[in-house]
Each structure stands twice: as structure tokens, then as C-alpha cells.
Amino acid sequence: MALAELQQGIVSLFQGRGEAAVDRWVATTCGYCGTGCGLYLGVKNGRAVAVKPDTAAPVNKGHLCLKGLYEWKTLHHPERATVPLRRRGKEMHPVTWEGALAEVAQCLREALATGGPEAVGIYHGGQLTLEEYYAIHKLAKGVLGTPNIDANTRLCMASTVSGHILSFGVDAPPGCYEDLDVSRLIFIFGANPAEMHPQLWQRILRNRKLNGAKIVVADPRLTLPARMADLHLRLRCGSNIPLLYGLINILIKEDMLDRDFIRRATAGFEELARAAAAFPPERVAGLTGVPAADIVAAARLFGLSPSAVTVFCQGVNQSSQAVAAVTLINSLHLITGKIGRPGSAPFSLTGQASALSMREIGGGGSLPGFRNPENPEHRRQVANYWGIPEDRLPRRVNDINRMLELVEDGRLKVLWVIGTNPAVSLPDLGFSRRQLEKVFLIVQDVFYPMETAAFADIFLPGAGWGEKTGVVTNSERRLNLVRRAVAPPGEARDDLAIVTQVARYLGAGGLFAWQGPEDAFRELRELTRGRPNDMTGVDYALLERLAGVQWPCPAGSGGTPRLYTAGVFPTRPEEAQGYGEFNHPEGRARLLAVPYAPPPEIPDGEFPFWLNTGRIIEHYHTRTRTKRIPELQALVPGAYVEINPADAARLQVADGEVVRVVSRRGWIEVPARLTEVVAPGEVFVPFHFGDLDPGERERRQAANRLTGRAADPLSGQPLAKAGACRIERQEAGSRRREGSMGQEGRSENCSG
Numbered sequence: 001m002a003l004a005e006l007q008q009g010i011v012s013l014f015q016g017r018g019e020a021a022v023d024r025w026v027a028t029t030c031g032y033c034g035t036g037c038g039l040y041l042g043v044k045n046g047r048a049v050a051v052k053p054d055t056a057a058p059v060n061k062g063h064l065c066l067k068g069l070y071e072w073k074t075l076h077h078p079e080r081a082t083v084p085l086r087r088r089g090k091e092m093h094p095v096t097w098e099g100a101l102a103e104v105a106q107c108l109r110e111a112l113a114t115g116g117p118e119a120v121g122i123y124h125g126g127q128l129t130l131e132e133y134y135a136i137h138k139l140a141k142g143v144l145g146t147p148n149i150d151a152n153t154r155l156c157m158a159s160t161v162s163g164h165i166l167s168f169g170v171d172a173p174p175g176c177y178e179d180l181d182v183s184r185l186i187f188i189f190g191a192n193p194a195e196m197h198p199q200l201w202q203r204i205l206r207n208r209k210l211n212g213a214k215i216v217v218a219d220p221r222l223t224l225p226a227r228m229a230d231l232h233l234r235l236r237c238g239s240n241i242p243l244l245y246g247l248i249n250i251l252i253k254e255d256m257l258d259r260d261f262i263r264r265a266t267a268g269f270e271e272l273a274r275a276a277a278a279f280p281p282e283r284v285a286g287l288t289g290v291p292a293a294d295i296v297a298a299a300r301l302f303g304l305s306p307s308a309v310t311v312f313c314q315g316v317n318q319s320s321q322a323v324a325a326v327t328l329i330n331s332l333h334l335i336t337g338k339i340g341r342p343g344s345a346p347f348s349l350t351g352q353a354s355a356l357s358m359r360e361i362g363g364g365g366s367l368p369g370f371r372n373p374e375n376p377e378h379r380r381q382v383a384n385y386w387g388i389p390e391d392r393l394p395r396r397v398n399d400i401n402r403m404l405e406l407v408e409d410g411r412l413k414v415l416w417v418i419g420t421n422p423a424v425s426l427p428d429l430g431f432s433r434r435q436l437e438k439v440f441l442i443v444q445d446v447f448y449p450m451e452t453a454a455f456a457d458i459f460l461p462g463a464g465w466g467e468k469t470g471v472v473t474n475s476e477r478r479l480n481l482v483r484r485a486v487a488p489p490g491e492a493r494d495d496l497a498i499v500t501q502v503a504r505y506l507g508a509g510g511l512f513a514w515q516g517p518e519d520a521f522r523e524l525r526e527l528t529r530g531r532p533n534d535m536t537g538v539d540y541a542l543l544e545r546l547a548g549v550q551w552p553c554p555a556g557s558g559g560t561p562r563l564y565t566a567g568v569f570p571t572r573p574e575e576a577q578g579y580g581e582f583n584h585p586e587g588r589a590r591l592l593a594v595p596y597a598p599p600p601e602i603p604d605g606e607f608p609f610w611l612n613t614g615r616i617i618e619h620y621h622t623r624t625r626t627k628r629i630p631e632l633q634a635l636v637p638g639a640y641v642e643i644n645p646a647d648a649a650r651l652q653v654a655d656g657e658v659v660r661v662v663s664r665r666g667w668i669e670v671p672a673r674l675t676e677v678v679a680p681g682e683v684f685v686p687f688h689f690g691d692l693d694p695g696e697r698e699r700r701q702a703a704n705r706l707t708g709r710a711a712d713p714l715s716g717q718p719l720a721k722a723g724a725c726r727i728e729r730q731e732a733g734s735r736r737r738e739g740s741m742g743q744e745g746r747s748e749n750c751s752g
Contacts, residue, residue, distance in 0.1 A: 034352055067620055108506065119414065214305070400422070415439045444498060614720075647680055
């Protein structure tokens with residue numbers, strides 16, 4: 001609560017001193033997490049100078065977190081990228097846009113001619129607009145015909161995507177933020193909304209204060225939500241499946257079910273019940289470390305509450321058997337009928353401002369409108385709409401994990417990275433960075449330098465938040481507008497313009513004949529007609545007037561806050577995003593019995609600690625923005641490792657002492673932070689920090705040097721929440737200094 005009061009005090013300060021210094025305020029949407037807070041960007045003499053919250057915004061209602069308040073400071077930073085660059089030897093040199101785009105197109109053409117569609121790939125981020133994602137995927141699938149198209153949703157929400165498709169037929173979050181305001185039980189599973197989605201955490205706290213809502217938290221760490229919870233289930237890393245099965249076991253055993261809903265709206269209950277029967281509370285206690293009595297108490301709180309919302313995030317998505325865990329969370333709600341009505345839904349929180357936009361147009365491997373590329377009718381619909389041969393559309397896509405393997409095999413020659421930073425965010429950085437060295441790499445971003453640019457052959461400067469207009473979709477399916485308030489610096493261009501210009505250089509300009517983002521939105525809108533994410537009733541004017549609209553929103557509709565209110569699910573073959581075994585002819589949700597397997601890597605004598613990585617409130621993803629905001633960087637200037645005081649005493653490690661964290665993949669050296677937030681036998685390292693940019697090369701601090709390449713077999717999402725490591729003390733003066741990355745071996749032509 002003290003943090004919330006501090007933030008509100010800063011808001012008042014900004015409002016009090018900023019009004020007179022601003023020429024105009026531009027209504028827009030925050031560009032950080034997936035909450036989708038409304039705000040105003042203040043402009044003075046053509047420059048962004050302030051931010052204030054939108055008091056009428058339905059999402060945040062006049063509140064912002066620290067990152068949002070300082071967001072304007074990224075727009076005129078001296079390290080904003082302003083001109084295209086081309087590598088010559090070890091150095092990057094300015095080139096013209098015409099020269100850069102012509103070479104990008106030529107490299108793509110040459111790779112296609114010599115290696116086929118598999119020789120090129122695109123990997124993009126979750127900070128772009130819906131219109132930009134649509135253009136990227138249309139180019140990749142409709143022009144290049146490549147199966148190598150992925151987004152960093154692979155690291156964030158891919159398991160939720162697969163889990164929603166398995167359970168409900170499409171990747172559509174069922175609930176809305178209002179559910180957090182009215183539910184009688186908030187079950188926070190593997191999430192820390194107090195730090196990652198602060199305005200949603202404030203809504204949860206207001207619900208508790210006004211309505212007496214109960215809070216249950218399942219998390220290995222003693223986070224702020226865990227400390228404030230009515231019940232904290234402090235499970236071991238990697239034990240989500242046993243805990244969820246244990247809860248389902250009690251719900252069934254004590255008949256806290258909605259049997260009518262199970263009968264008419266679901267399939268697979270008998271198989272799920274048999275699987276859950278193998279997980280009585282006593283066994284689950286042994287597998288998870290959670291007392292059996294607490295497991296029973298949590299199940300009764302959930303089962304007997306008239307409503308319940310389960311909030312989950314990366315503690316589920318980045319853990320072992322992640323897709324299975326998502327389906328079991330969904331099943332908790334399905335077997336109790338707690339879905340499709342106020343205060344009841346499984347609710348996945350997205351980490352990036354437009355991550356759900358990315359998923360809507362195919363970031364998880366689908367076609368626009370939640371279509372499946374293996375469904376012949378879905379393929380025909382998209383090919384006809386785009387006016388391309390149907391066989392050009394790839395039937396399956398390769399995720400970034402497979403793309404790196406193709407680079408290693410010499411089959412993927414050209415990789416185009418747009419608005420993301422894989423040199424920090426990908427797991428097993430030793431392997432990942434070696435592949436970035438080998439491929440002909442095109443990097444498109446708003447800052448230079450940034451870590452992935454250290455491997456680039458061509459660098460294209462993009463426009464950022466506040467410099468372009470488009471749509472972003474938040475965690476509750478709300479389409480919001482972001483507005484251009486200032487011009488991008490120098491020669492930087494917005495990503496939509498860059499992608500469409502590359503298409504023209506490739507001779508496909510007729511497929512991208514848009515005058516601007518609104519034209520692209522109108523085209524995409526038609527591809528959603530009659531689909532589960534129907535947007536045909538939406539235009540920019542409506543979004544501006546209503547401060548966002550939740551899809552589905554067909555023509556004549558005002559949007560849809562909650563899905564599945566009639567207990568009917570889009571699992572029929574003609575409408576489902578999944579195809580084949582995912583379908584059910586009667587539109588029933590699926591209850592899945594999933595096998596349990598321990599994490600692929602567990603602590604042992606050589607690596608005795610559980611390794612957990614994650615996010616902190618002060619920074620955002622790989623810090624390409626937040627490290628350039630002095631106020632945020634000063635709060636947490638570098639990485640650290642959380643160690644329980646009991647473990648630290650045994651290892652004779654002092655608070656603040658620099659230690660080496662070692663895994664089977666690599667090592668980092670960071671200060672120790674002694675805290676009860678982590679349990680004995682577990683450590684936590686924030687993943688935000690890189691170690692390639694100037695000023696950071698003296699620090700070997702990137703957490704993904706430690707993580708492995710193990711991934712969920714269905715979603716392809718890497719496991720970042722349950723690895724094994726050891727802690728080593730460093731003798732005085734023995735710290736190793738990391739050398740700068742050499743570029744001597746980089747290619748200077750498209751053939752690599």
C-alpha cells in the first residue's frame with residue numbers, strides 16, 4: 001500500500017506542475033504491460049514532456065505505475081536510433097533507407113532462391129501494433145511463404161495459447177477486469193500482479209476492502225501478494241501439476257462440483273477424475289511441500305465460494321508441463337461452473353502491451369481470425385482473401401527454438417528481428433548467441449546500441465510508442481488505441497511503413513496498398529468476420545469514443561465483456577483454432593487428463609539449488625527502455641540473486657557480496673540479496689539485465705546464461721522457472737572480467 005501511495009503522490013506532483021508546461025495532451029494507451037492503462041502524453045514544442053493518467057479510462061481509472069509515469073522519457077533519449085546502419089568489418093556505418101531496404105529485399109530473394117522458404121525467418125516482439133503484426137505475418141506467410149515466423153509470445157504466453165485452444169477451442173481469455181472487482185475469491189497462481197500488473201493488484205485489494213474477497217496465492221516465493229494472502233500455498237518449483245490435481249481431487253471427493261454444467265458443457269470428466277484420484281492431499285504434500293491441510297483448505301475456499309477468478313502468469317507459462325497446467329486451471333473452473341458469469345473465470349495476464357494482438361493475427365502459429373493453417377477451409381479463406389495461391393501458406397510454423405536449430409544446421413540464412421531483444425531474452429544464451437553470430441541478421445529497433453544489434457549486419461531504426469498510431473489489445477480482449485503524439489527522431493520510421501516498403505521492394509506492394517494503419521485495420525477486420533474474435537463492428541472512432549472495446553464485437557455490437565456465458569464453446573471444426581483432436585462436434589469444452597512428470601532438471605549434489613528467474617517492478621523485459629530512464633535505473637542498476645538467509649549462513653555469504661551463480665549452461669556474477677522471499681534451497685535471479693551493451697560488458701549478469709533449452713512439447717515455450725544451479729563464493733580480487741564480443745567472424749553478405 002505504501003508503494004501505491006507513493007505512486008499516487010508522484011501522479012499528483014506531475015499533474016500539478018505539468019499542466020502549464022504542456023501545449024497539448026494526446027490520449028493514448030500505456031506501452032508497457034498487458035494491462036492497457038489509459039493515459040495522456042503531454043507535448044511541448046513538438047517534444048514529449050510529461051504523462052498523466054486518464055481519470056476516465058475504464059482500466060486504470062486515473063492511476064499509473066512508476067514505469068508508465070516515466071514512459072515519456074524514452075522518446076527523446078540520445079540513444080534513439082535515427083539512421084539505418086550496415087556492418088562493414090567490425091563497425092556499423094550509416095546507409096540510406098533506399099540502400100538498406102534494397103539490400104534487405106535482395107538478401108531475402110537470394111535466400112529463397114538458394115534455400116527455399118525455410119532459408120528466411122522473422123522473429124518479432126510484443127510491443128508493436130495489431131496493424132504491424134498483421135503486415136509482418138502477411139509478408140511472412142503470404143509473400144515469402146516461410147514457416148519460420150515467430151514472436152516473443154513464445155517466451156511469454158505460448159503455453160496459455162495452447163492451453164486455451166485445448167480447453168476452449170480458441171485462444172480467447174474468458175473473463176474481464178470487472179471480475180477482479182466482484183469475485184469473492186481471487187486465486188493467484190504463479191503470478192505477482194503487485195509488481196507486474198500493479199493496477200490490477202489495486203483492483204484486487206479494493207475488492208477485498210469493499211467486499212471481503214478472499215485471496216489465495218500459489219507461489220514458491222513470498223511475494224507481496226503471498227504475504228497479504230488469506231492462504232499462501234508455498235509450493236516447490238516445478239510442482240504445479242500435483243498441486244492442481246490435488247485441488248481437483250478434493251473438489252471431486254467432497255462433491256463441490258457443478259454437475260449440470262459438467263454434463264451439458266464439457267467432455268472428458270471421467271478421465272480427469274481418474275487422473276486426479278491418484279493425487280490425494282498427502283501425496284501432493286510430499287510432491288509440492290505444501291501441507292495437506294492447506295491443500296484441502298484451498299480447495300474448499302475455491303469450491304464453496306460463489307465466484308472465483310484464477311489469475312495466472314509466468315509461474316505457469318514458463319514452468320514444466322506448462323500447457324498441462326493451463327488446462328488444469330481451466331478445468332478447475334469448468335468442473336465447478338465458475339466461468340462465463342460475473343466474478344468467475346480463469347484469467348491469464350499478458351506481459352506486453354499488445355501481446356494478445358500478436359496472438360490474434362497468428363503470433364502463436366495460426367492464421368488471422370484464429371484460423372488453423374492445417375484446416376483446408378481456413379487456408380482457403382485466407383488465401384482467397386489475400387489473393388495468393390493456397391499452397392504458399394505454410395501448414396505449420398517453426399518457433400524460434402527450431403529456427404535457431406535451422407541456423408545451426410546452415411539451413412536458415414537470413415533472420416529479421418523486429419522489436420525484440422533475443423540476445424538477452426532467449427534461453428541458453430551461449431547457444432542462442434552463437435546462432436545470432438552465424439546468420440545474416442537484420443535488426444529493427446528503436447534504440448542503438450541494444451544487445452541484439454551487436455550481432456546485426458543491417459540495423460533499421462523504428463518508431464516507438466508515442467510516435468505511431470494503431471491498435472493494441474490488452475489482457476481482457478480490449479482493443480485500445482495508441483496515438484502518435486510526436487514525430488520519430490531523425491530518419492526513424494514506424495514498423496508498418498518499413499514492412500510494407502520491404503514488400504514493395506519484393507514486388508508485392510499491391511498486397512500492402514494501405515495509406516496508413518487505419519486502412520490495414522479495416523483489411524484485418526474483414527478477416528475476423530464471423531470468427532471468435534470478430535471485430536467488424538469496430539473502427540478507430542468507436543475505440544476513441546468508448547476508450548476501448550472488448551472483442552468479439554460484430555457490427556451493431558458494443559463489445560463482449562465475458563465469453564461462454566451460455567456454456568457453449570468454439571470447439572466445432574469450422575470455428576475452432578485447433579484442428580483434428582482439438583475439436584468437439586457439440587461445442588463442448590474439454591477436460592483433459594494430463595500425465596505428471598517431474599521437471600527435466602532437478603537439484604542434485606553438484607547443483608543443489610532450484611533456479612527461478614523472473615521480473616521485478618522497476619524494469620521491463622530486457623530494459624531497452626527502462627535502463628534509459630534514470631529514475632528507474634537508479635532503483636535497480638544491476639542484476640542480483642535472492643538467497644534465503646539460512647542458505648547464506650551455511651555458505652558464509654554476506655548480503656551484497658558478489659557471488660557466482662553456476663548452472664550446466666554457464667555462470668553469472670552478481671551481488672547476493674539475502675531475503676526470506678525465497679525458500680531455503682531456492683534462488684531467484686531477475687532476467688531483465690543484459691551484458692553486451694557498452695557500460696555493461698564488465699558485468700556478466702544475464703540470467704539466461706543459466707537457463708536451458710528444455711521447452712514444453714506442445715507450446716514450445718522454454719522452461720525458465722525450474723532449473724538447477726549452485727552458488728560459489730568469490731575470493732577477493734578473483735572476479736573474472738568478460739571480454740567484449742568479437743565480430744571478426746561475421747559475414748558481410750547475404751549468403752552467410
